[in-house]
Amino acid sequence: MSVIYPRVALIGLGLIAGSMSLAMRRRGLAGEVTGYARSDATRETARRIGLVDRVCDSAAEAVADADLVVLCVPVGAMGAVAEEIAPHLKPGCTLSDVGSVKRAVIDAVGPHVPEGVDFIPAHPLAGTEHSGPESGFATLFDNRWCLLVPEGDVRPEALDRLRALWEGMGAHVDEMEADHHDLVLAVTSHAPHLIAYTMVGVADDLRRVTDSEVIKYSAAGFRDFTRIAASDPTMWRDVFLSNKDATLEILGRFTEELFALQRAIRTGDGEHLFDYFTRTRAIRRGIIEAGQDTDAPDFGRAAKGA
Ligand SMILES: NC(=O)c1ccc[n+]([C@@H]2O[C@H](COP(=O)([O-])OP(=O)(O)OC[C@H]3O[C@@H](n4cnc5c(N)ncnc54)[C@H](O)[C@@H]3O)[C@@H](O)[C@H]2O)c1
Numbered sequence: 001m002s003v004i005y006p007r008v009a010l011i012g013l014g015l016i017a018g019s020m021s022l023a024m025r026r027r028g029l030a031g032e033v034t035g036y037a038r039s040d041a042t043r044e045t046a047r048r049i050g051l052v053d054r055v056c057d058s059a060a061e062a063v064a065d066a067d068l069v070v071l072c073v074p075v076g077a078m079g080a081v082a083e084e085i086a087p088h089l090k091p092g093c094t095l096s097d098v099g100s101v102k103r104a105v106i107d108a109v110g111p112h113v114p115e116g117v118d119f120i121p122a123h124p125l126a127g128t129e130h131s132g133p134e135s136g137f138a139t140l141f142d143n144r145w146c147l148l149v150p151e152g153d154v155r156p157e158a159l160d161r162l163r164a165l166w167e168g169m170g171a172h173v174d175e176m177e178a179d180h181h182d183l184v185l186a187v188t189s190h191a192p193h194l195i196a197y198t199m200v201g202v203a204d205d206l207r208r209v210t211d212s213e214v215i216k217y218s219a220a221g222f223r224d225f226t227r228i229a230a231s232d233p234t235m236w237r238d239v240f241l242s243n244k245d246a247t248l249e250i251l252g253r254f255t256e257e258l259f260a261l262q263r264a265i266r267t268g269d270g271e272h273l274f275d276y277f278t279r280t281r282a283i284r285r286g287i288i289e290a291g292q293d294t295d296a297p298d299f300g301r302a303a304k305g306a
Pocket residue numbers: 011012013014015016017036037038039042072073074075077081098099100101123124125126127128129130131132133135232235239
């Protein structure tokens with residue numbers, strides 16, 4: 001593949017920035033990738049493992065002359081980072097981010113975007129429970145979605161170019177409106193994370209009673225919860241504080257359903273439980289039949305309508 005951006009700057013050098021750098025390198029999508037992270041230790045590690053072509057000691061130095069700048073920091077840090085780099089952005093460049101919440105990032109970053117810079121928020125729907133500069137890998141975005149959330153005046157050629165970059169990194173790209181994005185992600189990602197955190201917390205409380213049996217005999221379902229609940233505390237604190245309304249709306253509905261199931265168990269209403277589980281099983285099967293299971297080998301073809 002040919003170079004899409006001569007110079008890309010990544011601010012924040014963790015799982016997502018590291019994976020972007022390696023995914024771009026795999027296909028030669030960027031001429032040079034520069035990077036900056038706030039802590040000396042992270043920059044040192046990034047240098048040692050050659051995560052990007054050049055690790056800079058300031059955000060200003062990293063973004064100078066960059067054709068694409070991507071903010072890869074926790075959602076709560078986006079506004080301050082945007083304010084810091086704004087005076088150093090090259091006219092005509094594209095500014096993007098990878099935050100898990102979009103409305104709050106648009107509100108925080110938008111006011112700092114200089115005239116002549118295209119701001120195109122993005123969100124790759126791919127990740128792991130690991131964080132930091134050593135956690136990235138080149139195939140993270142393969143067969144995953146990346147949602148682009150442009151608002152206002154964005155040049156179509158800037159949008160096409162960013163889309164081509166994400167496709168070159170292995171992702172399927174769609175566009176979505178910011179508030180809708182936040183509601184959808186509250187259902188598919190944010191509330192499930194909170195539920196996993198809660199379940200593991202409950203098990204931890206119980207452990208003190210059962211003397212480690214919870215961990216010793218933990219079944220596959222619970223192990224999956226512990227993987228999710230091992231995700232980065234800073235990232236997830238920021239996600240919940242930034243997507244408050246949508247997450248609370250979904251958690252309200254979740255609590256109502258939970259109470260109904262609780263009542264069915266207490267009253268011995270097997271029909272309610274059976275019907276409910278039949279409905280949820282059909283959803284999983286529907287996902288697989290529609291070719292939307294991103295773990296399936298043919299997801300790529302299905303997503304492209306092949
Ligand atoms: N981890 C996931 O599963 C996932 C998936 C999609 C999107 N995201 C989003 O991507 C972004 C980055 O997540 P990650 O998983 O790569 O996190 P990470 O913790 O692995 O990396 C974040 C990096 O940002 C740096 N940083 C923090 N505050 C900073 C600041 N003020 N200035 C400069 N650098 C700063 C940290 O030192 C670290 O290097 C977040 O906004 C997150 O919501 C994460």
